[in-house]
Amino acid sequence: MDPPLINESSFSAANLSAYSLAEIWPFGAEPGGGLGLRMGNLGQTPVGFGDSSANRDGSAEESTVTEQSGGGDGKKRKEVSSEDESSKMVSTSSANDLIESNGKRMKLSGSRDENEGSRAEVEASSKPGNKSTEESTKPSEPPKQDYIHVRARRGQATDSHSLAERARREKISERMKILQDLVPGCNKVIGKALVLDEIINYIQSLQHQVEFLSMKLEAVNSRMGMNPAIEGFPPKDLGVQPFDASGMVFGSQAEKEYAQSSHPEWLHMQVGGTFDRAI
Amino acid sequence: MTPKGVSLNPNSRKTKFARRFLCALSQMRNPRPVSSSNDEEVRKRSHKIKIAAYLSMARTVGSRRAWSRALLFKLRTRARRHNMMIGRRSLCLKKKRVIKNDPQGELSQTNKLRHLVPGGKTMDMCSLLEETAHFVTCLATQVKVMQTIADHFDK
Numbered sequence: 001m002d003p004p005l006i007n008e009s010s011f012s013a014a015n016l017s018a019y020s021l022a023e024i025w026p027f028g029a030e031p032g033g034g035l036g037l038r039m040g041n042l043g044q045t046p047v048g049f050g051d052s053s054a055n056r057d058g059s060a061e062e063s064t065v066t067e068q069s070g071g072g073d074g075k076k077r078k079e080v081s082s083e084d085e086s087s088k089m090v091s092t093s094s095a096n097d098l099i100e101s102n103g104k105r106m107k108l109s110g111s112r113d114e115n116e117g118s119r120a121e122v123e124a125s126s127k128p129g130n131k132s133t134e135e136s137t138k139p140s141e142p143p144k145q146d147y148i149h150v151r152a153r154r155g156q157a158t159d160s161h162s163l164a165e166r167a168r169r170e171k172i173s174e175r176m177k178i179l180q181d182l183v184p185g186c187n188k189v190i191g192k193a194l195v196l197d198e199i200i201n202y203i204q205s206l207q208h209q210v211e212f213l214s215m216k217l218e219a220v221n222s223r224m225g226m227n228p229a230i231e232g233f234p235p236k237d238l239g240v241q242p243f244d245a246s247g248m249v250f251g252s253q254a255e256k257e258y259a260q261s262s263h264p265e266w267l268h269m270q271v272g273g274t275f276d277r278a279i
Numbered sequence: 280m281t282p283k284g285v286s287l288n289p290n291s292r293k294t295k296f297a298r299r300f301l302c303a304l305s306q307m308r309n310p311r312p313v314s315s316s317n318d319e320e321v322r323k324r325s326h327k328i329k330i331a332a333y334l335s336m337a338r339t340v341g342s343r344r345a346w347s348r349a350l351l352f353k354l355r356t357r358a359r360r361h362n363m364m365i366g367r368r369s370l371c372l373k374k375k376r377v378i379k380n381d382p383q384g385e386l387s388q389t390n391k392l393r394h395l396v397p398g399g400k401t402m403d404m405c406s407l408l409e410e411t412a413h414f415v416t417c418l419a420t421q422v423k424v425m426q427t428i429a430d431h432f433d434k
Binding site for chain 1: 329395
């Protein structure tokens with residue numbers, strides 16, 4: 001297949017009438033036959049040359065982004081920009097990018113990123129003369145890749161290990177947030193170590209409470225075992241219990257279940273939110 | 280426990296735990312109505328109640344969670360060992376795990392957390408945090424239920 005052609009008329013049309021590129025390209029680029037050859041979401045991206053000096057390298061300016069699955073390294077892409085130090089690579093996944101950079105001379109160039117399969121995107125090859133090359137590494141939506149959910153922002157490493165590590169870190173911080181919501185008083189704490197400290201303290205305090213309560217229950221239990229007279233709780237006692245209405249009530253089946261234990265009354269009690277953490 | 284009381288309301292875990300725990304308490308009470316007020320006896324019995332509380336919590340959660348699996352396994356093996364020990368000698372060896380106080384750091388915190396959460400020693404960080412979250416909610420529920428029962432009995 002041929003590389004898409006940008007003919008001279010499209011350039012002049014862009015310069016003269018100063019249309020926005022989104023308006024231009026249906027007229028300029030489509031007759032050139034360029035669109036039909038492009039793939040993916042980049043198939044709609046127009047190429048604008050605001051500067052007429054683009055004609056200087058006009059024979060070489062245009063190359064579409066090759067998609068990873070297409071394997072179009074040799075098929076579609078024409079890697080030309082390595083000589084041109086002033087050319088900019090802009091990865092264009094939306095028309096806004098193009099409109100913004102309308103005045104600039106730009107070039108759509110694809111270079112395949114071999115390290116990473118998750119880019120169907122232009123990776124700007126760094127040129128010595130042009131350090132300010134805009135490297136936008138927004139991943140588009142490739143259909144079948146490993147790390148779809150990971151986005152590499154600018155300046156972040158993109159190899160698979162880094163991506164996996166980043167995903168792991170994000171997962172950990174997400175869990176951390178859940179834990180912070182669970183542990184009271186933990187929301188104000190900043191810093192992972194301090195949050196972990198809070199969580200540990202909370203668990204320990206809960207375990208101490210369990211210990212304390214089991215001692216208490218032991219006393220009560222043995223008292224009840226020794227003295228069966230106080231086993232049954234009078235129903236009026238249950239009425240004045242300041243339990244939460246949101247607490248659960250033992251149903252009738254629970255009562256039936258414990259009918260053999262000779263004191264079904266106290267099974268009616270509600271186990272509710274009368275929970276004081278600061279014992 | 281019979282599953283007929285299982286309800287699908289959000290409080291079901293609380294309900295189930297309370298039911299199990301009360302059952303365990305009454306079982307503990309019934310066979311030995313007379314008890315001495317010996318200090319050692321009291322300590323032993325409260326320990327038993329604590330074990331019963333943890334056991335009912337873990338049984339309520341079931342084997343869906345790693346921490347409850349680990350806890351069940353631990354308690355089961357401990358009970359088995361305890362029974363064996365009783366045959367030979369009454370005194371149990373107590374292994375006390377000493378957590379060293381490292382200089383403050385995330386690593387030592389994580390290790391502490393691993394010691395606290397049952398089965399946490401073999402987990403990776405992600406699942407450790409997840410299990411911790413679940414464990415904390417369950418523990419809070421347990422404390423809540425025990426507190427309520429104790430309050431009620433204390434009247």
